[in-house]
Amino acid sequence: MKRSRSIKQIEKKPDLVWDVLIVGGGATGLGAGVDAASRGYSTLLLEQHDFAKGTSSRSTKLVHGGVRYLAQGDISLVLEALEERGLLRQNAPHLFKNLKFIIPSYDWWGGPFYAVGMKVYDMMSGKLDLGKSEYLSSDETMEAIPNLIKEDLKGGVVYHDGQFDDARLAVNLAQTINENGGFVCNYFRVTGLMKDAEGMVIGVKAQDMETDKMYKIRAKTVINATGVFVDEVLRMDKSSHRDTIVPSQGVHIVLDKSFLKGDYAIMIPKTSDGRVLFAVPWHGKVIVGTTDTPVKNPVLEPIAQDEEIDFILKTAADYLSKSPKRSDVLSVFAGLRPLAAPEKGKTETKEISRGHKISVSLSGLITVSGGKWTTYRKMGQDAIDKAILLGGLEKKPCVTHQMPIHGYVKNISRKGHLYVYGSDLPKILGLFEENQEWKDQIHPNLPYLKAEVIWAIRNEMARTVEDVLARRMRALFLDARTSVEMAETVAELMAKEMHQKYSWTKKQIKDYTKVAQAYILY
Ligand SMILES: Cc1cc2nc3c(=O)[nH]c(=O)nc-3n(C[C@H](O)[C@H](O)[C@H](O)COP(=O)(O)OP(=O)(O)OC[C@H]3O[C@@H](n4cnc5c(N)ncnc54)[C@H](O)[C@@H]3O)c2cc1C
Numbered sequence: 469m470k471r472s473r474s475i476k477q478i479e480k481k482p483d484l485v486w487d488v489l490i491v492g493g494g495a496t497g498l499g500a501g502v503d504a505a506s507r508g509y510s511t512l513l514l515e516q517h518d519f520a521k522g523t524s525s526r527s528t529k530l531v532h533g534g535v536r537y538l539a540q541g542d543i544s545l546v547l548e549a550l551e552e553r554g555l556l557r558q559n560a561p562h563l564f565k566n567l568k569f570i571i572p573s574y575d576w577w578g579g580p581f582y583a584v585g586m587k588v589y590d591m592m593s594g595k596l597d598l599g600k601s602e603y604l605s606s607d608e609t610m611e612a613i614p615n616l617i618k619e620d621l622k623g624g625v626v627y628h629d630g631q632f633d634d635a636r637l638a639v640n641l642a643q644t645i646n647e648n649g650g651f652v653c654n655y656f657r658v659t660g661l662m663k664d665a666e667g668m669v670i671g672v673k674a675q676d677m678e679t680d681k682m683y684k685i686r687a688k689t690v691i692n693a694t695g696v697f698v699d700e701v702l703r704m705d706k707s708s709h710r711d712t713i714v715p716s717q718g719v720h721i722v723l724d725k726s727f728l729k730g731d732y733a734i735m736i737p738k739t740s741d742g743r744v745l746f747a748v749p750w751h752g753k754v755i756v757g758t759t760d761t762p763v764k765n766p767v768l769e770p771i772a773q774d775e776e777i778d779f780i781l782k783t784a785a786d787y788l789s790k791s792p793k794r795s796d797v798l799s800v801f802a803g804l805r806p807l808a809a810p811e812k813g814k815t816e817t818k819e820i821s822r823g824h825k826i827s828v829s830l831s832g833l834i835t836v837s838g839g840k841w842t843t844y845r846k847m848g849q850d851a852i853d854k855a856i857l858l859g860g861l862e863k864k865p866c867v868t869h870q871m872p873i874h875g876y877v878k879n880i881s882r883k884g885h886l887y888v889y890g891s892d893l894p895k896i897l898g899l900f901e902e903n904q905e906w907k908d909q910i911h912p913n914l915p916y917l918k919a920e921v922i923w924a925i926r927n928e929m930a931r932t933v934e935d936v937l938a939r940r941m942r943a944l945f946l947d948a949r950t951s952v953e954m955a956e957t958v959a960e961l962m963a964k965e966m967h968q969k970y971s972w973t974k975k976q977i978k979d980y981t982k983v984a985q986a987y988i989l990y
Contacts, residue, residue: 469646471929474653475676478512478683486512488855489672489687491658491701494839495634497693498641499848505650506871507852507864512685513645513672516657518935520638521768524696525939526803526839527756528720528746530562531556531630531842535737536744537591540585545823547592549842553630554862559639560873562890564881566598567631569735570624572609572616572787574781579603581625582711582737582814586627597666598628610799613728615789626732631748634841635939636888638885639928640843643874659706661690661833669705669831678931688859690850692835695806696766705833712827713837715766715804719776722758722799722946723792726786728754739783747784752915753798753946756784763804770802771986797989799948806885808838826850845869885915889923896923910957921961932978933959935954948987955980 469803487502493515496780504511530904533550534542557564571586573579602625609624610616642652648803660673662684667986671686673780702709730968733748746755760775777800785791808825824839824847834854849866856863875890886893899919906919923931924940936958938944943951959976962968 469927469929470485470906471653471655471931472649473861474512478653478685482684484510484686485671486510486685486687486954487859487861488512488689488691490691490693491672492518492522492693492697493525493638493642493652494522494656494693495638495844496521496695496836496847497691498638498853499844500691500693501645501650501848501852502641502648503845503848503852503866503870504724504855504869505645505648508649509855509861509864511645511650512687513642513652514656514672515654515657516677516707517653517768518930518931518939519642520635520939521805522697523806523873524638524695525635525847526718526720526943527747527802527841528718529631529634529750529755530634530746533592533629533842534840535585535589535591535735538585538592542823546589548846549840550589550593550778551596551797552606552843552846552872554593555869555939556632556842557596557598557630559868559871560632560640560876563632563637563873563888565631565882567629567733568599568612568626568731569629569733569746570609570612570626571735572613572624573622574620576622577768579625581842582625586625589627596853598630601625601627612730612732613734615727616734617787618929628742630842631733631750631822631889632841633751633942635942637787637841637873639940640874640890642929644871647874649903651892652929654935655931656958658696658701659833661701661848662686663831667831669829669833672783676815676960679767689855690831690833691855693851695987696804698806698835698837702829702833702835705829705831710810713766714809715763716807716809717757717761717763717773717776717802717804719761719772719780719800719802719889720755721742721777721780721792721797723756723796724798725749725752725808727788727790727796729892734787736739736783736787739779740906741779745780745783747788751946754931755955756780756792769983769986770804772800772802776802777989784891784964790908794989799945799987801945801987806837813902818904826852826854828858834858857981865948877976886917886920892923892927895927896920897957899923912948912955913939913948914943916943916954922965925965926961932961933962933976936962936984938978938983944984946989948984952981952984952988955984
């Protein structure tokens with residue numbers, strides 16, 4: 469997967485009319501790209517920054533039906549998500565983990581109430597279930613999570629859901645598009661739409677963000693998959709367009725694993741603000757979150773507010789015997805949910821459905837909004853079904869239900885941290901033969917190796933130090949301070965591999981350090 473190859477393809481045939489052109493390289497766009505390319509349509513996906521730079525690298529990392537949506541009575545959404553959970557487990561086992569969650573109960577009615585609810589959740593999973601839920605006594609609950617607060621604990625309910633690595637899945641989906649004959653390009657921003665005399669969309673104007681060169685690219689169908697930015701693209705179509713998205717900010721903090729001993733995650737079904745809160749073990753640390761705060765203007769790098777951080781710390785302290793403090797936070801990250809504008813009578817963002825919506829403008833522009841990572845495949849399928857109708861494309865069936873995603877390995881061993889590369893792992897180890905030094909760990913606090921930097925540049929379209937440290941490795945999210953200390957080594961390795969000058973290295977370190985400041989608590 470080479471960026472230069474994608475650009476060559478765009479430049480080689482300026483008159484080429486792509487079957488499907490996708491704007492946005494997050495979960496939604498990548499899902500649509502995999503669907504389109506694997507059905508055999510000529511496919512191009514353009515991402516203004518890096519793949520998953522937006523919301524898709526900032527999730528809670530759960531592949532879930534959504535226990536909360538069950539409580540809200542959104543049965544069809546839960547059923548759809550549970551089926552997709554099962555399909556992701558089958559198609560990307562290298563990135564999917566079957567995780568046990570405990571709902572701790574501190575009152576007499578909570579345990580039986582959630583035990584019944586989780587039986588319904590089990591039943592809805594059908595043959596794609598991950599394991600049965602069960603009720604635990606208080607002693608059994610303490611055994612599973614030794615550092616829960618014991619006082620007044622009545623018991624707990626265990627249930628299963630999936631966990632994944634969001635940004636790594638995004639990279640693997642981009643590779644899957646590539647392997648199915650499609651083209652993807654990061655740092656390529658769509659700046660306008662091209663229209664014919666009748667006002668129908670016939671392509672996009674786009675800018676290579678590395679060279680500033682402008683392009684006109686023609687396509688039979690254009691899919692707007694820009695998450696919280698869909699309204700910006702809709703305004704390229706019609707300047708008077710009014711917002712259809714209500715961005716809602718969710719914040720997570722990352723703590724040392726000693727705050728949540730054992731392999732279980734905790735799910736708090738109703739915090740003081742009525743939300744669900746998770747504490748989830750991930751890559752040797754613990755992620756705790758999230759909040760649900762409406763925001764006015766979408767940005768690529770949202771900032772966690774002090775109130776959100778304090779709320780998470782306080783709620784975690786209500787359940788964990790070791791209360792986390794600001795100084796314990798290794799990283800804090802914020803993401804924006806692209807929620808469809810609220811239905812009548814629903815004023816709070818946590819009440820807005822997480823279902824997806826596909827709309828078609830009078831100009832033929834297809835916009836996919838809402839949804840969640842878990843249902844990315846189905847969203848892609850629905851978007852391409854629409855594109856077939858609108859673009860007059862030859863009808864071909866969706867093939868992604870049973871299609872392995874790049875990196876697929878049937879029986880994955882989770883020893884060490886390199887398992888996320890799945891079938892690519894032997895090739896990464898093979899890099900040691902080229903240069904023994906690449907075996908070295910970059911920093912003693914995190915397990916990442918120099919070889920991973922080289923791999924990310926050569927095969928995963930990493931262009932900047934941030935791409936490597938935030939989304940190929942997950943250092944920024946796991947331990948932001950340490951990641952800053954890694955930046956110099958990563959920049960030097962990249963500069964050598966990419967034949968960049970010293971000034972490039974210096975600028976990369978400076979830019980990365982600036983971005984990482986928002987992930988560090990002082
Ligand atoms: C806090 C939080 C926790 C979540 N947890 C979970 C979870 O545990 N499980 C789950 O299933 N879901 C979860 N979700 C939901 C899930 O993360 C999102 O639904 C999903 O990532 C949205 O993907 P997207 O592609 O629509 O948007 P994005 O990931 O934001 O992608 C849109 C992309 O479009 C690009 N773009 C914008 N404008 C242009 C342009 N003009 N040209 C080119 N590119 C452009 C952006 O740079 C961006 O990369 C969570 C969401 C949040 C906020």
